[in-house]
Amino acid sequence: MASITKRGDYQYQAIIRRKGYPKQCATFESYEDAERWALDIESKMLQRVFTDRSELERTTLGELLDRYQNAVVVNNIGARQELSRVKRWKAHPLALRTLDTLRAVDFSQYRDARLKEVGPNTVRLELALISAMFNYARKNWSIPVENPIEGIRGPKIPGGRERRLRGDEEVRLLEAASEARSNPVQLKAAIQLAIETGLREGRLASLRWDQVDLEAEDEEVIWVLTKAESHKQRWRPVPLTEKAVEVLKGLPRDESGFVFGQAFPTVQALGSAFRRARDRAGLENFRFHDLRHEAASRMAPIMAGGTLAKIMTWDTLELTMRYYNPTARELVAAVRGKRTAP
Numbered sequence: 001m002a003s004i005t006k007r008g009d010y011q012y013q014a015i016i017r018r019k020g021y022p023k024q025c026a027t028f029e030s031y032e033d034a035e036r037w038a039l040d041i042e043s044k045m046l047q048r049v050f051t052d053r054s055e056l057e058r059t060t061l062g063e064l065l066d067r068y069q070n071a072v073v074v075n076n077i078g079a080r081q082e083l084s085r086v087k088r089w090k091a092h093p094l095a096l097r098t099l100d101t102l103r104a105v106d107f108s109q110y111r112d113a114r115l116k117e118v119g120p121n122t123v124r125l126e127l128a129l130i131s132a133m134f135n136y137a138r139k140n141w142s143i144p145v146e147n148p149i150e151g152i153r154g155p156k157i158p159g160g161r162e163r164r165l166r167g168d169e170e171v172r173l174l175e176a177a178s179e180a181r182s183n184p185v186q187l188k189a190a191i192q193l194a195i196e197t198g199l200r201e202g203r204l205a206s207l208r209w210d211q212v213d214l215e216a217e218d219e220e221v222i223w224v225l226t227k228a229e230s231h232k233q234r235w236r237p238v239p240l241t242e243k244a245v246e247v248l249k250g251l252p253r254d255e256s257g258f259v260f261g262q263a264f265p266t267v268q269a270l271g272s273a274f275r276r277a278r279d280r281a282g283l284e285n286f287r288f289h290d291l292r293h294e295a296a297s298r299m300a301p302i303m304a305g306g307t308l309a310k311i312m313t314w315d316t317l318e319l320t321m322r323y324y325n326p327t328a329r330e331l332v333a334a335v336r337g338k339r340t341a342p
Helices: 031-046 054-058 061-071 079-090 104-114 120-140 169-178 184-197 201-205 242-249 267-281 290-302 305-311 318-323 328-335
Strands: 003-008 011-016 024-028 221-227 233-239
Touching: 003 031, 011 031, 024 031, 061 079, 061 120, 079 120, 104 120, 169 184, 169 267, 184 201, 184 242, 184 267, 184 290, 201 267, 233 305, 290 305, 290 318, 290 328, 305 318
Parallel strands: none
Antiparallel strands: 003 011, 011 024, 221 233
């Protein structure tokens, strides 16, 4: 049975102690409200449908973000980007709210306000982080938190990028890289490897020689760590073209163990060097990640979609359609059974 104690004017404290459940305590302005609450809680306990919400009431969104960051985010492949999103969320007023007070409308308002500042994909990724955190907390830490992100409409994402190298842009880009004031050899090689393998700039900047296997002829690969839908990380081989092997063998080696040595200590350093070369080459609206589209689009006509997905380390075939951006000339060549030169 619950005990209800008057603690002062308009203040009644109800306490429930029942074997097998943590103590439940709440304060109300009237005896009737306290009694009604106690009867409801005890009824749920009897039916074994009671959920202890005390952890939700004492844990803030910011505290849950800290726990998720230390347990999950730091071990993710895209940790740098996700840590930046965690930092952004922790600076928002919602981070001060306890989990039991958060509603879907709070995050839809965040979405609408944020869309006035950044692009829809940025907002999508920020909401995806929170959604993943709520799901992880419920499944792995037994925190009875609902996922409010599932109840809101995501930001409308415009059609995927289809920008590829056109005309003599590849030649101009590589020439501009060769003229860089610092690390021209490494910059040109990074661009060439991105085109030949489809590797992202983050993977290239952090690539180590012990991930590169050039020993056995016709079995040359780069091993990359990926995360499958099961959220388990595993090593996957990225096959190397003859051009990619040539580029790698032409790179100097130092004691750092990194393929690009000290040239690009961070992904930001590689990104900045690329953008300077791109601007010198006069390429408009072109990003490093567009080289991944270029690689996929060159490979797609000569192999099955499943093979392309394996090479690009995708877990679903849907991404094949997103990254395969053929030109009209390539489509004509495909129906005529020809292979076009890049």
